[in-house]
Amino acid sequence: MTTSDAGPRALAAAARLRIAVPSVADRVAAELRQQLADGVLLPGTRLTESTIAEDLGVSRNTVREAFAELAAERLVVRQPNRGVFVASLAPGDIHDVYTVRRAVEVAALRGGGTPERVAAVRAAVEEGKAAAAADDEEALGTANQHFHRAIVALVGSRRLDTIMSQVLAEMRLFFHKATVDAHFYRSYLDDNEQICAALEAGEPDRAAELLLAYLDRSEQKQSAVHGE
Amino acid sequence: MTTSDAGPRALAAAARLRIAVPSVADRVAAELRQQLADGVLLPGTRLTESTIAEDLGVSRNTVREAFAELAAERLVVRQPNRGVFVASLAPGDIHDVYTVRRAVEVAALRGGGTPERVAAVRAAVEEGKAAAAADDEEALGTANQHFHRAIVALVGSRRLDTIMSQVLAEMRLFFHKATVDAHFYRSYLDDNEQICAALEAGEPDRAAELLLAYLDRSEQKQSAVHGE
DNA sequence: TCCCGACAGATTGTTCAACAATCCGACGAT
DNA sequence: ATCGTCGGATTGTTGAACAATCTGTCGGGA
DSSP: OOSSOOHHHHHHHHHHHSOOOOOHHHHHHHHHHHHHHHTSSOTTOEEOHHHHHHHHTOOHHHHHHHHHHHHHTTSEEEETTTEEEEOOOOHHHHHHHHHHHHHHHHHHHHTOOOHHHHHHHHHHHHHHHHHHHTTOHHHHHHHHHHHHHHHHHTTOOHHHHHHHHHHHHHHHHHHHHHTTSTTTGGGHHHHHHHHHHHHHTTOHHHHHHHHHHHHHHHHHHHHHHTTO | OOSSOOOHHHHHHHHHHSOOOOOHHHHHHHHHHHHHHHTSSOTTOEEOHHHHHHHHTOOHHHHHHHHHHHHHTTSEEEETTTEEEEOOOOHHHHHHHHHHHHHHHHHHHHTOOOHHHHHHHHHHHHHHHHHHHTTOHHHHHHHHHHHHHHHHHTTOOHHHHHHHHHHHHHHHHHHHHHTTSTTTGGGHHHHHHHHHHHHHTTOHHHHHHHHHHHHHHHHHHHHHHTTO
16 A cells, blocks of 8 residues: 555456466467567468477467467467368458458447547658658568558457457468568558548448448458469 | 378378367366356355465466456456456456347348248247246256357358457356346247247347347347346 | 454465376387 | 388477566554
């Protein structure tokens, strides 16, 4: 009771909210996630437990726990008695991912959102423009992700946010193939601007329509690049 | 080679698609999932690793892997160095769950779906009616879940299906409190019928509107029962 | 009386070593 | 060339061990 009295109930709540120090398994998972996002580990690559355990200086069991996390996020697939492999998306999976995005993002956009959250969308759009001006393709890609994440964040749902995060993480897996074209994301700048403008103008339904068209186009592009 | 020869390529494909024998960890997770769904384990209950390991006759490490699975599904929460507890939903979480349902189910319904899949929705409706006629509240509840699962299945997206499954699993966690009222699900029978009828009539948008209203009402009820 | 710190017990987090089950590739026989 | 067989490698699972952390209790001091 150093400061104002908190009471036992508040203390219990604080305990529940205390900063959870990430476990070793979590950190291993985070490291692998990073390598997956960076394209260090390409789809289809086999991840051997003992190798990773050795490389990261942790036990095999801990690596196993990390694999369980990643498998739950679909970033990695487990083949019993064979090992885990970096997930690779079939053409059907691409459509599937976009189906989720259509459901989640359009629903989020239709809700409108508070002015503060709309401002976050705007910020992501500007971030993209700045990246384009600086010819930073890398930044352009992340700005684009921020944009879509901000759209979902409009509804303020923790669960929708994590769903979106996972979908984006999945997409990063096979986006590497697409970004060989250095100007890939640039074509989306206008779309983002228009969607954001419609949203700011208080016309969420129109914004949703624009987004829907955008997603359909994007899916087509992806499918084409992915060779189908 | 008991039956017709398949050839090496087909065999490789079969190997990839072969029925994955569930690992011990998977079976432990399944068992716990069942107990959670059945209400044997109520929200807030602490799950001690050693106890469960002993009860199910497996090693503590294996239980740990099962916990990782369940944690990824939000059915249990891990408190570092304290243990895992059966997840309990705060009032805000209830709204959050319904937010996901609104996004997913409405989007699915708007798509219409193939006649075959519409038929599956109809089947779930009839299943509910039959359960009501037989005064089987248990069956009524599962029929209701089948109904909503069938709606999502209209789009035929593996990812949306699993999202819906997880959401329903989460709901079963706190639905136990609600079903003390034996006639809880009965009130949904008419809604389901109307939604299904609109869908069959080729008016998916009207069906979506009905579902939206249904979900809002359901959320209100749940929030009320859950004491808020 | 109430608060605070130390202590003991219990539980988790992590590692290590071992072994069975399974898979993969090579090698040799037909 | 096809088919078994065998050996090596990897996974699945177990059991034990130990440090780190948490919880509750017990006593001392204000």
